[in-house]
Structures are given as C-alpha cells and as structure tokens.
Amino acid sequence: MSATIAALRLDLRLQRRYGFLYAAAFAAVLWIVVLNLLPAKVLGAALPYALFGDLAIVGFFFIAGAVFFEKGERTLFALLSTPLRFREYLLAKLGTLTMIAVTVSLAVVIPLRGLDFHPLTFLAGIVLTSLLMILLGFVTAAPYPSVSEWLMPALVPLVIVNVPLLSYSGVWPEPLLYLIPTHGSLLLLGAAFDQVALSWPQLLYALGYQLLWIVGLFFLARKVFERFVISREGSS
Amino acid sequence: MTTLIRSFGRNDLRAIRGDTVLVTVLLAPVLYAVSLWAVPAVTRFAAATWEFDLTPYHPLLVSAFGVLGPAMVLGSLCGLLLLDDKDQRTLLALQVTPTPRAAYPAYRAGATILLVTIAVEATLALSGLVSGAALAKGVAIGVLTGLLSVLIGLTMGTLAGNKVEGIAILKGLGMLVSAIPLIPFFFLDSPWELAFGLLPSYWPARALWAAMDGGVFWPYLLGGLVYNSLLTVALLRWTARRG
Numbered sequence: 498m499s500a501t502i503a504a505l506r507l508d509l510r511l512q513r514r515y516g517f518l519y520a521a522a523f524a525a526v527l528w529i530v531v532l533n534l535l536p537a538k539v540l541g542a543a544l545p546y547a548l549f550g551d552l553a554i555v556g557f558f559f560i561a562g563a564v565f566f567e568k569g570e571r572t573l574f575a576l577l578s579t580p581l582r583f584r585e586y587l588l589a590k591l592g593t594l595t596m597i598a599v600t601v602s603l604a605v606v607i608p609l610r611g612l613d614f615h616p617l618t619f620l621a622g623i624v625l626t627s628l629l630m631i632l633l634g635f636v637t638a639a640p641y642p643s644v645s646e647w648l649m650p651a652l653v654p655l656v657i658v659n660v661p662l663l664s665y666s667g668v669w670p671e672p673l674l675y676l677i678p679t680h681g682s683l684l685l686l687g688a689a690f691d692q693v694a695l696s697w698p699q700l701l702y703a704l705g706y707q708l709l710w711i712v713g714l715f716f717l718a719r720k721v722f723e724r725f726v727i728s729r730e731g732s733s
Numbered sequence: 734m735t736t737l738i739r740s741f742g743r744n745d746l747r748a749i750r751g752d753t754v755l756v757t758v759l760l761a762p763v764l765y766a767v768s769l770w771a772v773p774a775v776t777r778f779a780a781a782t783w784e785f786d787l788t789p790y791h792p793l794l795v796s797a798f799g800v801l802g803p804a805m806v807l808g809s810l811c812g813l814l815l816l817d818d819k820d821q822r823t824l825l826a827l828q829v830t831p832t833p834r835a836a837y838p839a840y841r842a843g844a845t846i847l848l849v850t851i852a853v854e855a856t857l858a859l860s861g862l863v864s865g866a867a868l869a870k871g872v873a874i875g876v877l878t879g880l881l882s883v884l885i886g887l888t889m890g891t892l893a894g895n896k897v898e899g900i901a902i903l904k905g906l907g908m909l910v911s912a913i914p915l916i917p918f919f920f921l922d923s924p925w926e927l928a929f930g931l932l933p934s935y936w937p938a939r940a941l942w943a944a945m946d947g948g949v950f951w952p953y954l955l956g957g958l959v960y961n962s963l964l965t966v967a968l969l970r971w972t973a974r975r976g
Contacts, residue, residue, distance in 0.1 A: 516901035527908035534916060555904065562900030569820075569896075644896050645813040649760055652806070656764055663771060668778045 504581055504589035512593050515566070517559050525601045528552065532609055540609060545622075545686035546662070552602045553623050553682070556594035556631035557655070561638035561647055563590065568726060583722060587715070591631055598627035615689045622685030625707040629678060632714035633658070639721040665693075675702065678710040737832060741840045761806045762852045765798045766859035791862055792945040793918045796938040799856040799863075801911045804878045804937065807852060808885025808910075809903050811845040815890030815972075816899050835973040838887070842965065845886060846879030853878050863945065870944040873954050878937040880961035885910065887968040910934045918942065933961045 512518055528547055535543055567573040576586060602623045606614060633654055641647040661680035663669035665687065674680050681703035687693035688700075695703070772794055776787040815838070817823075827837055853875035857863045863871065885906060893899035914934040917926035921942070929935040936957025943950040 515897045517904075520901040520904040523905045524908050527913065531908070531912050531916065534919075551907070558900055558904065562897045566895060566897035643813075643817070644900065645810065645817055648806070648810055648813060652760065652764055656768070666775075666778075667782065668771065668775050 500581055501585045501588055501592075504585045505592050508589040508593045509596075511563070512559070512597065515559075515563065517555075517562075517597065521555055521597050521601045522604075524551065524555075525604045528605045529608055532605065541690040542692055544606065544610070544690050545665075545683060545692060547605070548602055548623065548686050549626060549662075549679070549683055550659075552605060553598050553626040553686075554630040555598055555601065556591075556627050557634040557651075559594055559597075560590055560631045560634040561644060561651070564635060564638055564726075565641075565644040565647070573726065577727075583719060587635070587718060587722075590635075591628055594631050595624055595627040599623050610690075615691075618685045618695070619689035621704060622682055622689055625685070625704070625711070626679065626682040628711050629682070629707055629714070630658070632711060632718055635718050636714055636721050639718075639725045675706075678707045681707045737836055738840055738843075741837065742844070761803050762855040762859060765802045765856045769795065769798050769856075769860040769862060772860075772862060790918075792942040793915060795857065795860060795862050795945065796918075796941045797911065797915060799860055800853055800874065800878050800937050800941050801914065801934060803849060803852045803856055804881045804934070805885065805907065805910050807845060807849050808882035809889070811841060811882055811886025812889025812893075812899055812903070813896060815841060815886055816893060816896045819890070820895070835969055838890075838969050838972045841886070842883040842969065845883050846876060849879035849882045850875035866947075867941075867944040870940075870950060870954075874937055874940050874944065877940060877954060877957045877961065880958070880965055881910070881933050881937055883965050884933050884961065884968065887965070887972055891968065891972050914938045930956065930960065933957075933964055936961060 528551070532540060532543060532547060564573075567576075573586075577583065599620065602619075606619075634651075637651055637654055638644070638647045641650070657677065658679040661674050661677050661683055664671055664674035664680055665683035684693060684695060684699055684703045688695045772787075772791060776791075779785045779787045818837075818841075823837070850872065854868070854871050857868055857871045857874075885903075888906065889899045889902050893902050909932060911934075914929060914932055915938065917929045917935065917939070920926055926939075930939075936953060940950060940953040940957060942948075943953050
C-alpha cells in the first residue's frame, strides 16, 4: 500500500511538471465561461454533455502523453527496476488523473449549480468514465512508437465511446448501444442532474458494466505493456 | 525552393511512414463527416420531441465538426511533428546547411495548410449539409482553417519543451479553438461578435456561417486571412529565432 501512496505522490508531482494541472484548470475556467452563457433551464441538460465530452476524459490524452514521454526518457524502465511494480505504476496514474478529472468537474459544476446535484451518481459517473478512458488511452497508445503516430488511430476509440450520445439523447434509441460502456457513464451523469430517472437495473448496468470493462482493460493494459513496452524499449 | 520542398517532403514521408499522414487526411474528414450525418436525424428528433427547429443551427454544427474539428486534429499533428523535430535536433542540423532559417518551419506550415484545405473541403462535401455554392467558398475557408492549424502547431512547437508538455498545451487550446468561437453565433447582429476576432479560430467559423447563410462572406475571409497570416508570420519568426 505504501508503495502505491509513494507512487501516487511521485505521479502527482510529475503531472504538475508536465503542465497537466495547469492545462486542466485553464480548460475548467473556459468551460465555466461557456456554460455560464447558457439559460439556467438548459444548464442541467448541458452539463452531462460537457462533463462527458471533455472534463471526465482528460485522462485519455494525458496518460498517452505521459506514457510516451516516460518511455522516451527511460524513466519507465528506471521505475520498474525499483521495487515498484507495474500494478502500482498504473494505479498511481489512474489515481492522479482521476483526481484531476473529479476536481475539475467539481470546479466547473459548483460555481454554476452550487450543490444542486446528486453527489453519488455524479462521482460514480466521473470516476468510472475517467478510469475507463485512461485505460483506453493506455491500451491504445502502448503499441505505437510515438504520440504523433497514435493521435490519428486514437480518434477511432474516441468516436466509438461517443456513439452512446445518440442513444442517451434519444435520437437513436438503439438498445445495442448499451454494449458500449460509455452509455452507462451518460446514464449516471444524466441522473446526477435529474435528466434521467434511473431504474435499478439501469443503475446496476451503469455501475457493473463499466467496472467489468475497467477490470478487463486493466489486465489488458498489463499484457499490452509487457508485449509492447517491456520487450522492446521503444523510442519516444 | 522546389528542391527544398522536395527534400523536406521526401524526408517527411520517410519519417512518419507516409501512410500515417495519408490515413490522417483520409480518416479525420471521414470521421467528422460521419458525425455530421447524424444532423438530419437530430433535427427531426428535436422537431418531434420539443417542436424545436434545429435548421438555423446547421451552420454552427458544420463549423464545429467540419472546420474547427479538423483544424484541431491536423494542427495537433503539425505541432507534434515540430516537437519531433525538436527532439531530433532537426533544426540544429539544418543550421549547418545553406538553407535559410525559416525555410523548414515555413515548409511545415505550407504542408499543413495544404492538408487542412483538402480535409476541410472533403468534410464539407461528405457532410451533405453544404450547398454547391458554399462548397466553392469552402476551398478558401479551408486555406483559412489551414492557417489556424499552423498557429496551433506553432504554439505547441514554441511553448512546449517536449511532447508531454505539448499535450498539456493542446488541452488548454482545445476550448479556445473548438468551443469559444461558437459563442458569437448567438448574437451575430451585435457588433460585439467581432471582439471574438481576437481568436484566430473565430474567422474560419465565421466565414463558413456566412457562406452557408448566404450573408456577406468576403470581409470575414479577408479579415481572417490577414489576421491569421500576420500571427503565423510572427510566430514563424519567433520559432526560427529560437531554433
């Protein structure tokens, strides 16, 4: 446990050095400005989209940037020759980047809405979306030698996770879209602002299905890491 | 000059395996155009559900997905390539050759403008929401969007020390490029909308709205070309100076 805490602290220092904290804060300020222009009655409907489309998914790009950089600078190999294990390394990344996502989301929502939202579904929505997107970023980025080459292929998973926007909004009520885990993210964020009334099965689906994906991607991340990062010390 | 462009171009194709660039130029417009294919369905849905007519907002959606989206993606790519060069000390190596100092960044800018113009025109054509007359103007809007991508790339290339900082800068730029310029759409009759012209991303979006709504188009195009070119030249000079 203490190794994880140490890794968390180290990683948070890194995130600050990379400029991620400032970038996230800047984006939050701009979101407040934009959302503030909306009429009050539309704000509740707009917030889930803003949170889902940008604030909760910062981790997707940040993890890729960090992994490519740490691969290139050889810090990853240095780290992994210490007693720190891959599991702790990845947990630390998931922890810090999700903390950023939660902080930024709260920093946007509270000035605009005060405490007028359901904290449990809100937190569940942000945390699960963030974890899912960070792991997706990690798993898709690892096979590529550099961030420039990953940027384009990364658009494909980004488009796929956004497809449930159609089912969530009701434009394309296709039950099959429940298979894409981000449909659960949207349900939770929608429930947080009273946009959807969740039935128990829906709530179980939103929590359980995303967790299933997160656990699966976590193990896949290890596989991908061993295969693409450890076995060939790639260049950045 | 042509020799320069040829040799830089050849090196590009070698460095990032031509298919990456090709896939970028092909994939980005297709993905954005596909997103726009949902617009008619969303419009019907809004009309049926809330009796809300989305049609007047089509130019807004097309500017977000057809202009600013591709600008952001290809601008990021331009920035990442510049940071690649920084890592590999390409600029340093070029200084011992007789090439003029600004030649390399200028080539990178030119290549980006060309790619973005193709991508924007392709997205607008594939979207099915843009009339023939507006498509003709789309080429000029594409060039203007290309200048915006160059600005995104140069900002990343100059402000970031490495690619991880580049990603952070990209995150900061995201809202400035893809969201803030859409605000003036809601008060086009107020002179205040021009205040958004301080953002280079305002001009291509504004020119597209004019092209699609059949309003006055040229002032926005020319204003954007002049303003964004000035910024580009200033940044290019700064980049060349900092090497």
